[in-house]
Amino acid sequence: MTLNRPHAAARPFRVVAVVTTLVLTLAALATGAGAGTNESLTVGSKDFAGAQALSQAYGQALDAAKFDVSFQDDIGATEVVYPALLDGDLDAYADYQGTLLTYLGGEPTGDSAETYKALVAKLKGTGIVASKPAPAVDVNGFYVTNATAKKYKLKTLSDLAEVSDKLSFGGPPECQDRPLCLGDTAQQLYGFDFSDVKKLDVGGPITAQALEDGDIDVGLLFTGSSVIPKGTVLLADDKGLQPADNPVLLVRKDKATPALMKVANAVSAKLTTGAYNKMSLAISEDKDDPSDAAAAFLKSAKLD
Amino acid sequence: MGSFLGQVFDFFGNGDNWQGDEGIPTLLRQHLQLTVVSVLAAVVIAVPIGVVLGHVRRGGALAINVANIGRALPALALLILAVQWVGIGDPTGVFAPVVSYPAFIAMFALAIPPILANTYVGVAGVDDDAREAARGMGMNGRQMLRRVELPIAVPLIMAGVRTAAVAVIATATLAAYVDAGGLGRYIVDGFRVQDNVKVFVGGLLVALLAIAVELVLAGAQRGVTSPGLRRRDH
Amino acid sequence: MLAEDIGPKWLDWPWVTDHLDEIRSRLVEHVELTFYAVGIGLLIALPLAVLCIRHRRVYGPTIAITGVLYTIPALALFALLAPVFGLLSRWTAIVPLALYTLLILVRNTVTGFESVPPEVKEAAAGMGYSRSRQLWRVELPLALPTIVVGIRIAIVTTIGLVTVTALIGQGGLGSLILDGFNRDFRTPLTVGIVLSLALAVIVDVLLVVAVWLATPWRRANRGSRRRPAAPAEIDAPAPASDVIAEVG
Numbered sequence: 001m002t003l004n005r006p007h008a009a010a011r012p013f014r015v016v017a018v019v020t021t022l023v024l025t026l027a028a029l030a031t032g033a034g035a036g037t038n039e040s041l042t043v044g045s046k047d048f049a050g051a052q053a054l055s056q057a058y059g060q061a062l063d064a065a066k067f068d069v070s071f072q073d074d075i076g077a078t079e080v081v082y083p084a085l086l087d088g089d090l091d092a093y094a095d096y097q098g099t100l101l102t103y104l105g106g107e108p109t110g111d112s113a114e115t116y117k118a119l120v121a122k123l124k125g126t127g128i129v130a131s132k133p134a135p136a137v138d139v140n141g142f143y144v145t146n147a148t149a150k151k152y153k154l155k156t157l158s159d160l161a162e163v164s165d166k167l168s169f170g171g172p173p174e175c176q177d178r179p180l181c182l183g184d185t186a187q188q189l190y191g192f193d194f195s196d197v198k199k200l201d202v203g204g205p206i207t208a209q210a211l212e213d214g215d216i217d218v219g220l221l222f223t224g225s226s227v228i229p230k231g232t233v234l235l236a237d238d239k240g241l242q243p244a245d246n247p248v249l250l251v252r253k254d255k256a257t258p259a260l261m262k263v264a265n266a267v268s269a270k271l272t273t274g275a276y277n278k279m280s281l282a283i284s285e286d287k288d289d290p291s292d293a294a295a296a297f298l299k300s301a302k303l304d
Numbered sequence: 305m306g307s308f309l310g311q312v313f314d315f316f317g318n319g320d321n322w323q324g325d326e327g328i329p330t331l332l333r334q335h336l337q338l339t340v341v342s343v344l345a346a347v348v349i350a351v352p353i354g355v356v357l358g359h360v361r362r363g364g365a366l367a368i369n370v371a372n373i374g375r376a377l378p379a380l381a382l383l384i385l386a387v388q389w390v391g392i393g394d395p396t397g398v399f400a401p402v403v404s405y406p407a408f409i410a411m412f413a414l415a416i417p418p419i420l421a422n423t424y425v426g427v428a429g430v431d432d433d434a435r436e437a438a439r440g441m442g443m444n445g446r447q448m449l450r451r452v453e454l455p456i457a458v459p460l461i462m463a464g465v466r467t468a469a470v471a472v473i474a475t476a477t478l479a480a481y482v483d484a485g486g487l488g489r490y491i492v493d494g495f496r497v498q499d500n501v502k503v504f505v506g507g508l509l510v511a512l513l514a515i516a517v518e519l520v521l522a523g524a525q526r527g528v529t530s531p532g533l534r535r536r537d538h
Numbered sequence: 539m540l541a542e543d544i545g546p547k548w549l550d551w552p553w554v555t556d557h558l559d560e561i562r563s564r565l566v567e568h569v570e571l572t573f574y575a576v577g578i579g580l581l582i583a584l585p586l587a588v589l590c591i592r593h594r595r596v597y598g599p600t601i602a603i604t605g606v607l608y609t610i611p612a613l614a615l616f617a618l619l620a621p622v623f624g625l626l627s628r629w630t631a632i633v634p635l636a637l638y639t640l641l642i643l644v645r646n647t648v649t650g651f652e653s654v655p656p657e658v659k660e661a662a663a664g665m666g667y668s669r670s671r672q673l674w675r676v677e678l679p680l681a682l683p684t685i686v687v688g689i690r691i692a693i694v695t696t697i698g699l700v701t702v703t704a705l706i707g708q709g710g711l712g713s714l715i716l717d718g719f720n721r722d723f724r725t726p727l728t729v730g731i732v733l734s735l736a737l738a739v740i741v742d743v744l745l746v747v748a749v750w751l752a753t754p755w756r757r758a759n760r761g762s763r764r765r766p767a768a769p770a771e772i773d774a775p776a777p778a779s780d781v782i783a784e785v786g
Contacts, residue, residue, distance in 0.1 A: 073713075075626075075707035076707055079496060080496065080498060080707070083498060173493050177493075198483045199492075201719075201720065205720075206387070206392060206722075209392075210392055215394070287725075289557075375694045376694045376738030376739070378711075378731065379702075380704070380705070380712060380716070381701065381727070381730060381734070385727070474609060474611045475611075488611070494617065500617075504618060506614055511610045515606065
């Protein structure tokens with residue numbers, strides 16, 4: 001232990017001092033995302049392929065129209081993203097009018113215009129506005145393999161309800177809380193009673209794979225944006241559980257200038273089920289980036 | 305704040321939450337079962353390897369580096385890799401105790417590094433003097449291992465098991481993402497629908513479980529530590 | 539480990555080269571979150587440790603409390619803080635991450651200072667060093683290796699935990715991993731895992747080198763009796779000398 005070399009003993013002290021100062025400076029900058037100008041927008045997206053495609057499509061169109069857009073991808077379900085919009089963490093995001101209306105406590109119908117009207121009424125006073133809905137439709141679909149359909153003679157959801165206690169089900173984690181999935185409304189209309197309910201992913205490859213592998217008998221996938229495995233069939237929604245679930249862009253009122261809404265509505269107008277489907281599959285099947293898939297759509301729709 | 309705690313109390317008071325597939329007892333059992341099975345499996349594999357390596361004092365760098373890398377491996381990634389490998393299916397028959405294949409694999413992989421590293425260090429770190437004394441008493445390698453090295457190493461091995469168990473309990477919450485049940489179910493579901501009461505209950509139960517298991521294992525550690533080695537707890 | 543077993547089809551190079559920008563920004567995010575978290579953890583832990591050294595009775599409760607914090611699952615803390623700081627705010631991620639580092643940082647700092655041999659302290663006092671000079675110039679340099687072992691463990695653990703923040707919509711390499719999961723797409727998964735491991739290893743090595751440079755007298759002690767190093771595990775009841783030795 002040599003103490004007659006004070007310089008060597010001082011060295012680690014200096015190292016610690018420098019590092020601490022650096023850390024303190026960095027920590028002071030930790031409060032990240034600052035306030036934007038009026039023209040700058042943070043566009044968020046929900047966490048599955050279809051929703052990502054939508055947010056990218058609207059966002060990039062706005063970017064092309066000289067808005068300063070930054071993206072926050074893959075955040076979560078409506079329950080998480082919508083409050084973030086209310087809080088101002090986001091300025092806009094794309095959702096589905098039926099799903100959102102249900103979340104807000106309203107009652108969507110199978111008619112797009114009616115549902116939109118109800119949504120606008122619910123949004124009054126919240127500080128959020130919605131663009132016009134797109135023609136595209138993406139709803140919850142109950143899928144079974146051809147073999148299962150044959151075995152139990154399943155064509156519609158009513159058929160399914162009758163034998164549901166013999167079958168296992170797999171879907172999004174929040175399914176049992178969602179009226180349009182296995183929650184209240186679905187139970188009122190059909191009364192499903194599956195022997196086992198597995199909590200998998202949001203209309204994604206895990207649910208699709210489980211259905212294909214036979215780990216589940218019934219899988220919840222999205223009709224417009226999921227990769228549907230071969231050899232499966234969609235059961236018809238004979239009692240009209242699923243509403244008109246058309247995409248809309250939700251925007252904070254203080255950012256929703258007429259110019260912005262004009263761009264958003266233009267995108268909605270061109271967003272058919274086919275175009276939406278194409279984008280979604282490009283993302284989940286071809287592994288394209290959501291931004292590329294959306295760019296391709298905007299180009300073909302001449303909105304870029 | 306008071307009303308939040310009130311809601312938490314209500315959650316516990318609600319009889320529905322104590323029964324069924326998503327009741328507290330079921331989730332608790334699944335969580336504990338997954339932990340016990342994974343840690344036991346890790347002990348069965350890692351302890352013998354660590355003991356052998358420690359006895360011959362080879363491969364120390366390997367053991368320590370495995371421990372380091374193990375700490376850095378994102379558990380989420382392990383889980384996802386496991387799903388890619390074995391899918392999500394219900395283990396049946398003799399494998400049923402495992403609760404969930406991908407979750408078991410991920411937790412097993414998580415538990416190995418601390419147990420392996422601590423076992424190696426425990427055995428290899430036995431004082432040279434003690435070994436010499438053992439040799440002087442006429443013991444061969446195996447006897448030395450059994451009567452001298454292992455008893456001295458046991459506290460450190462148990463410490464590794466404790467570390468592994470607590471890590472697995474906390475990380476098993478992620479297993480809910482692959483439908484493995486467990487208390488993570490409350491946290492994941494609660495977050496997705498922004499039900500903070502559920503999230504809080506889930507987090508609280510996991511923390512309590514971890515503390516309980518830690519205390520039990522600490523007692524077990526004291527129990528298997530040879531009296532001559534027992535130190536005062538600080 | 540597992541990624542190697544499964545083989546090269548897990549890495550689609552064209553995707554990687556196309557997405558270098560995104561990969562780089564995720565990596566930077568990850569590094570930032572890690573360093574802010576450990577930095578703030580240090581800011582809390584070091585004074586706390588000094589308090590524990592001066593008032594021995596505080597140590598037990600401090601370890602108990604930080605230990606309990608450590609048992610709270612990360613996902614739960616992130617989820618609970620999201621409404622407080624805002625879902626997309628960095629603080630939602632940083633605060634829990636910093637809290638998790640406290641146990642190991644406080645423990646190793648206290649152990650480091652306590653393992654300074656009494657003769658050294660006496661010698662310094664005998665040479666007329668004031669109390670604070672003694673602390674800074676004599677005890678800290680000797681405690682430093684143990685403290686740094688704690689910092690290394692804290693950093694490596696935090697790097698692993700930052701990936702969990704992707705589950706609440708934050709970023710870092712966890713976003714790549716999650717994307718791979720959501721789309722059944724193995725390349726981002728591989729990239730995310732490999733980079734997190736690489737990051738941990740590189741930072742660890744850098745710290746080892748930094749300590750080696752800052753403590754020349756230990757270099758002079760090489761060649762003494764070989765004994766395998768103790769990993770300074772959180773609960774290891776190891777004697778003080780084991781804790782001082784470095785990992786790996």
